[in-house]
Amino acid sequence: MNKLRVARMPYLNSDVFYRGFEGKFELRPLVPRAMAWAIENREIDAGPLPVVEWFRMERDLAPVGDFCVATGKAAISILLYCKVPAAELSGRRIAVTEHTSTSVQLLRVLLAERWNAEGVELVAPETPADALLLIGDLALKNRHGVDGFPHMYDLGAVWHEHTGLPFVFARWVARRDADASQVAELEQALGRSLADGLRNIDALAAASSVGLSPAEAAAYVRSFTYRMGPDQRSALAAFRARLEQLPEWRPASPGARAGRRG
Structure with missing residues (x-):
């Protein structure tokens, strides 16, 4: 066998x-x-x-x-780096890692619910953008920040602040x-x-x-x-319920919109 x-x-x-x-x-x-x-x-x-x-x-x-x-609480290795505060990301671009799906979907939930950001465009990592999502060991190596992106958010910590859940x-x-x-x-x-x-x-x-x-x-x-x-x-269960409220988005769709439903 x-x-x-x-x-x-x-x-x-x-x-x-x-x-x-x-x-x-x-x-x-x-x-x-x-x-x-x-x-x-x-x-x-x-x-x-x-x-x-x-x-x-x-x-x-x-x-x-x-x-x-x-x-x-904090994930430490799921980090969003922004040129502007996250609450000002409406209509802007976020370059997302191609290694992940869950972290991108968590980002979409937080953009909609926590930061009320609409019309955000998720683009490939090499695309010029107003924010950058890194995960895993690459995020750990950049845990103190990325030049040109003064605002940094730990998505695990933001989720916990928003829901009280792990x-x-x-x-x-x-x-x-x-x-x-x-x-x-x-x-x-x-x-x-x-x-x-x-x-x-x-x-x-x-x-x-x-x-x-x-x-x-x-x-x-x-x-x-x-x-x-x-x-x-x-x-x-909480994450799944929130995700079901958003328009479907798959990583294979470059330039897809992360906006809120309705």
């Missing part, structure tokens, strides 16, 4: 999941958006999928245990047609890896290469929640 094909999220906040995986699973490094394409097209069997892609494909996907990637960025899922025994083995391996990783965060952090000191990297990893609980389930 072939090994289960598992997506490896190439970010520091997900390293706790993969300890001891070599040789047991076929690991494929994939950024969030590429992971969504791969699982939809049967190129992989499982991975920590962005939650908006899970919403879209849940008929074909099942959660693997209660494993997730969530923040309590935010779930990704959930471990597997294709429903994947081998059940292999998925069960993955669930057990994730539990072991997470327990070991959280016990050895300092060692994990010392190996990071994102421009953080070992102490900063350890604090960053500790700021995440990796298992779903009641608060995370409430947060998922």
